[in-house]
Amino acid sequence: MNTPVISSPYAPLQNDTFIRACLRQSTEHTPVWLMRQAGRYLPEYRATRAKAGSFMGLATNTDYATEVTLQPLERFPLDAAILFSDILTIPDAMGLGLSFALGEGPKFEHKVRDEAAVAKLAVPDMDKLRYVFDAVTSIRKALNGRVPLIGFSGSPWTLACYMVEGAGSDDYRAVKSMLYSRPDLMHKMLAINADAVALYLNTQIEAGAQAVMIFDSWGGVLADGAFQEFSLAYTARVLAQVKKEHNGVRIPSIVFTKGGGLWLEEMDTLNCDVLGLDWTVNLAKARALVGHHKALQGNIDPNVLFANPTQIEAEVIKVLNSFGTPHKGEGTGPTHIFNLGHGINQHTPPDNVAVLVKAVHEHSRKLRA
């Protein structure tokens, strides 16, 4: 069923299982890719990063970004590629000064903590993010139709967390203090972030991204009520502006809120194709709740990859069986895209990833038999 669905200057897609599953169409196996599949657990990634000198040196160099995006595909028969970049490129382009110290998380030189700082924010000139779009086009060409390329961005709320905190946080005290004390400032920042994210994703689509994903990595730290007002509403604002097709081809969109399992029914109202799930979510329940509208992506615990091959296979089968038999035949119905429930751990043995991918493909074919 791997019919090419793309007509464009690029090579036709040889493996469109990921795109079809996003659109709730049947596939012969459950497609699989892994969040952060191009990353530190691969020695070849660490070698390229060493050449690049820094994380941003890697992300801003088209050749390096292309090289590392394709590295996991050389090792494993993954069904999608994802742009190598960072969720924080937008605030960097806004002038906040992103940096990554080796072994540490991201850090901003300028924090957005008061009215004056918020007043200075604006949707950045996309020229400042040209390196991202150049990488998208370069990767798309290099993929040569093997699998589709996913573009992505952080969600407006997740960007705001980093912009206010200036770095990762244990308790989100600064950003939540602003949220509860100055909701007006928070809404202003989120509106700008949402419009920037939409423009950013659309420009990635124009550059060659065949699907887009919004990472709401910190949506799950919000209280019920605050999540709907400060995260979900702005993800919806992004989706209202993101292209649903490009050159006549459907561009699926994915929303992943880490820790968002309690809000699935509300996320079902989002104008996107796929909901990403972390490992706390029961796939059978999620399918019953939202599977009639949305494809589901996820959700094995990345720590399963530290077990032995037999146990990895058993856990993969548990996750596939939890979703159950996906839609078969014509038309649309519930579908599943296999993934981790969060980014792959940097200490993961690469051979275990091979075991996981093989198990997904093999068992998911049996499920359909």
Next chain:
Amino acid sequence: MNTPVISSPYAPLQNDTFIRACLRQSTEHTPVWLMRQAGRYLPEYRATRAKAGSFMGLATNTDYATEVTLQPLERFPLDAAILFSDILTIPDAMGLGLSFALGEGPKFEHKVRDEAAVAKLAVPDMDKLRYVFDAVTSIRKALNGRVPLIGFSGSPWTLACYMVEGAGSDDYRAVKSMLYSRPDLMHKMLAINADAVALYLNTQIEAGAQAVMIFDSWGGVLADGAFQEFSLAYTARVLAQVKKEHNGVRIPSIVFTKGGGLWLEEMDTLNCDVLGLDWTVNLAKARALVGHHKALQGNIDPNVLFANPTQIEAEVIKVLNSFGTPHKGEGTGPTHIFNLGHGINQHTPPDNVAVLVKAVHEHSRKLRA
């Protein structure tokens, strides 16, 4: 309605609203206490800790532990006291060597990472925890019936996390590696932990604790399926052994799984009186799901306490209204105990806590009018 319900060598309870609400009985206001209410946000706590020299110096000294437990009650009209101690006293008594460096989390000298280390584990002699029970008795006497005293323990799974990791963790890689690779070892450790926790809580009850709480602080990091097998089952094993009454008086039990909102219906099967909820849970939905069996405790975001008084009041009212009017009159029905969704932040201005407690009492009386 503040009828004394206790007959014992101690003074009768003057304020039994917390106990009554735990048992799903009506009260004139919604009782309120705060997780970690005796703690670093209070200057008087920091002064006592400075005298004690270290956290464990504080926790193991009966006079100091009594002093700090009562400190928040001197400032705020809270409806319950909670023993000042740590959730990790049991593994310390097992010989793992607990320490706290100033400004850092807990740390164990010996980690439990292999078969030999698990084989050495046993339910500790309660004499090693005598300092805890002495503190319970001393605090109960010092309270002189003002409000009830809550005893507590970490859950078997949460203790196991620290025992395997040796400290806090971002990714729980070590403990989850053991869980997925050697489930037999993990089950063995959890069974010992469960029996130790039950004995520990029962000894606290005999020493004077009027309610007990199990903190499953890390249950929410488990995958669906793993939570039920490795956390919930062992919390159930604890509850099967914990006294439901002492000297003819009912001892309510509370289970709090941080991040456990998705598993509420399964937690409803636990033989406890109250379920604690973090701020991601919608109280109205939780009441509809489990309010016919369990009292609910929670769940305001501790970061609300960084806003100004007007906003704190508004957020308190939101949480109270979300639960709705509690049971009134005779018999039992849905009840709510107000609390934070997690421990209070050490940077919280104490005056804001006064605002919160006052708002809970005032608005919850109006709700019943």
